[in-house]
Amino acid sequence: MPQADDAAREALAHRPHLDPASMRAHYRAEGLRTEDLADDPYQQFLRWFEDAVTAGLHEPNAMVVSTADERGRPSSRTVLLKQFDERGFVFYTNYGSRKGREIEANPYVSLLFPWHAIARQVIVSGRAERTGRDETAAYFRTRPHGSQLGAWASEQSSKVASREELDRTYEALAARYPETEDVPVPPRWGGYRVVAETVEFWQGRENRLHDRLRYVRTDAGWTVERLCP
Numbered sequence: 509m510p511q512a513d514d515a516a517r518e519a520l521a522h523r524p525h526l527d528p529a530s531m532r533a534h535y536r537a538e539g540l541r542t543e544d545l546a547d548d549p550y551q552q553f554l555r556w557f558e559d560a561v562t563a564g565l566h567e568p569n570a571m572v573v574s575t576a577d578e579r580g581r582p583s584s585r586t587v588l589l590k591q592f593d594e595r596g597f598v599f600y601t602n603y604g605s606r607k608g609r610e611i612e613a614n615p616y617v618s619l620l621f622p623w624h625a626i627a628r629q630v631i632v633s634g635r636a637e638r639t640g641r642d643e644t645a646a647y648f649r650t651r652p653h654g655s656q657l658g659a660w661a662s663e664q665s666s667k668v669a670s671r672e673e674l675d676r677t678y679e680a681l682a683a684r685y686p687e688t689e690d691v692p693v694p695p696r697w698g699g700y701r702v703v704a705e706t707v708e709f710w711q712g713r714e715n716r717l718h719d720r721l722r723y724v725r726t727d728a729g730w731t732v733e734r735l736c737p
């Protein structure tokens with residue numbers, strides 16, 4: 509669409525502050541040294557997660573999860589990290605969603621924490637496995653009543669005719685399960701735990717000479733390698 513391209517260029521010419529090519533943030537000077545890293549990536553993640561929380565980042569537990577279908581076509585979306593420890597990183601979703609179907613066909617996923625405000629990102633690659641039903645149920649009970657109903661109301665990733673249809677489904681569920689009633693855990697809803705194989709910690713530095721330190725799981729434990737920025 510050449511006309512549309514021209515229009516977009518014209519619009520940017522009058523608003524240079526919206527031109528992404530001219531946007532350049534200056535990154536912090538403090539570096540990341542191998543000798544300062546924790547012994548395993550989960551402890552290191554805890555340190556950086558604490559920094560992200562302390563810095564007041566909005567939703568520091570938001571992460572982009574990328575999956576690929578059986579033909580290798582990727583897709584990404586944001587989800588919320590709900591738990592992490594040496595067993596892995598946990599998020600909750602609908603198993604019948606696009607991501608759920610892709611994980612069932614190909615369990616290899618990537619997680620990315622985009623902590624731009626503090627010039628950091630963490631990238632995890634590994635295998636996703638379903639959390640146990642007891643663990644899922646324990647987390648489901650902590651969700652607000654409305655979110656519990658929402659998990660039932662939405663066939664995540666499938667087409668819906670209208671907003672009204674979605675609202676009607678929710679209202680019918682709200683009538684069936686008032687605030688005083690326990691909402692059962694939807695059978696198609698639950699957690700995935702991503703068991704890390706590599707975890708990269710990226711720290712922005714001056715002159716684009718960023719630090720990238722990557723933990724790699726081996727039979728003997730975790731090793732760390734430095735990557736060019």
Ligand SMILES: Cc1cc2nc3c(=O)[nH]c(=O)nc-3n(C[C@H](O)[C@H](O)[C@H](O)COP(=O)(O)O)c2cc1C
Nearest residue numbers: 570585586587588599600601602605606607608665
């Ligand atoms: C900040 C944020 C947090 C989100 N958290 C979740 C989540 O924890 N679980 C989830 O299933 N979807 C979450 N979503 C919605 C997903 O990004 C996505 O729209 C949905 O999971 C359907 O993805 P899919 O069709 O690729 O499977 C979140 C979206 C945003 C913007």
